[in-house]
Amino acid sequence: MHKLAKQAIGACSLAALLVAAAGCSGDDNPYKPAPAWSGKRASIPAPPTLPSTPIKGGDGSYTVFGAIHQLRSLLHGKDVTANPITITGYIVDSNIGRAPKCSIHKTGKADPADCNMEVPSFWISDNKGDMKSPKIRVVGWARNYAVICDAMKAYNKLKPGEQPKEPVNDDILNVPLPNPLPQIGAKVKITGAYNVAKTVVSDMVSEPTGGVIAYQKLETVEPAPDVATFTVKNPDCGG
Numbered sequence: 001m002h003k004l005a006k007q008a009i010g011a012c013s014l015a016a017l018l019v020a021a022a023g024c025s026g027d028d029n030p031y032k033p034a035p036a037w038s039g040k041r042a043s044i045p046a047p048p049t050l051p052s053t054p055i056k057g058g059d060g061s062y063t064v065f066g067a068i069h070q071l072r073s074l075l076h077g078k079d080v081t082a083n084p085i086t087i088t089g090y091i092v093d094s095n096i097g098r099a100p101k102c103s104i105h106k107t108g109k110a111d112p113a114d115c116n117m118e119v120p121s122f123w124i125s126d127n128k129g130d131m132k133s134p135k136i137r138v139v140g141w142a143r144n145y146a147v148i149c150d151a152m153k154a155y156n157k158l159k160p161g162e163q164p165k166e167p168v169n170d171d172i173l174n175v176p177l178p179n180p181l182p183q184i185g186a187k188v189k190i191t192g193a194y195n196v197a198k199t200v201v202s203d204m205v206s207e208p209t210g211g212v213i214a215y216q217k218l219e220t221v222e223p224a225p226d227v228a229t230f231t232v233k234n235p236d237c238g239g
Contacts, residue, residue, distance in 0.1 A: 053126055061086040061189055064126045064210075068134050071194065071211050084216060086191045089124030091184050091224070092131050096120065096148065097231050103145040106153075106236040111144075119200045120148060122182040123210075124190070137207045138190055139200050140214035141182070143172045145230070151177040153238035156227065172201060175215065183224035191217040 055066030062070070062080065067087050070076040095118050102115035111117070120142040123135040142148050151168040158164060158179070167176035182188070194213040197206040205212050230237060 057088055059088070059189075061088045063087070064089045064124055064134055064136050067136060067194060067213075068210055071196070081193075081195050084191055084193050085213075086189055087124065087136060087194070087213060088187070088189045088221065089126055089136065090128040090130075091122050091182055091186050091188060092125045092129060092135060094122040094182055094184055094228065096122075096145070096181070096183075096228050099145045099148075099230055099232070101232045104149060104230050104232050104234045104237065105146055106149050107146045109146065111146075117145065119203050119205050120145060121205070122184075124188065128185070128187070134210050136194075136210045137205065137212045138182070138192075138215055139198055139205050139212055140173060140192065140216075141170075141175060141218065142177055143170050143201050147177065148181065148228075149230075149234065149237040151179070151181055152227075152229070153236070155179045155181060156238045160223070178215075178218040178220075180220060180223065181228040182218070183226065183228040185226075186220055186224035187222035189219040189221055190215060 051065055053063050053065040055069060056062055062085055064087060067080055067085065070080045098118070099120075100115060100117055102112050103117045119139055121137050121139050123137050125131070125133045125135045127133055142151070147168065147170050154164055154168050164179060167179060169176050180186070190213055192213045192215045194211055196208050196211050197204060198212040198214045199205070200214070
């Protein structure tokens with residue numbers, strides 16, 4: 001009886017498979033081609049234009065776009081943060097002209113207690129005069145506007161292209177102030193440590209979008225049409 005039961009179950013299973021196969025191959029729901037759509041065409045936006053700016057220029061220095069791209073990359077972040085790098089770009093903004101009157105004086109004089117000022121900074125971009133494109137903030141080239149005042153007095157006496165015998169040094173940051181001083185319109189090549197934030201003396205400067213580079217060396221590739229000046233004039237600064 002056991003063997004006969006197995007044979008019966010096997011026969012039933014085979015019959016079920018045959019029935020199922022017959023059902024699958026039937027024409028109960030034949031394919032019916034649909035006519036071409038004759039209504040309004042879908043409005044599809046154009047694909048975005050991808051940046052054509054290279055990561056690095058022909059001289060091996062990073063472009064502003066390239067440095068920011070690598071900074072944001074999980075794979076290449078250390079390429080720009082582990083060691084000092086060089087970035088080339090145009091100065092498109094500077095806060096020298098926005099320095100408050102209370103901070104414009106020679107070194108050795110203290111700022112009033114209520115004198116609020118930004119860390120001396122300038123911003124570079126890949127395109128001259130373009131404030132809308134990505135920018136990188138440059139700090140660490142002067143601790144305050146007083147040392148910039150000293151540099152203005154010394155550097156403004158020089159002829160174009162002439163270098164001072166002794167550059168004005170920031171004795172706290174231990175760096176020479178660049179000559180000429182950073183000015184909007186100049187194309188510069190900056191070497192320094194780069195990341196999303198940097199500390200200048202006791203002030204933390206953070207730029208999550210474009211990052212911050214702490215100046216070690218600056219080379220002026222193309223000079224600005226004029227020199228950097230304060231909006232508020234002070235004879236201690238040579239003007």
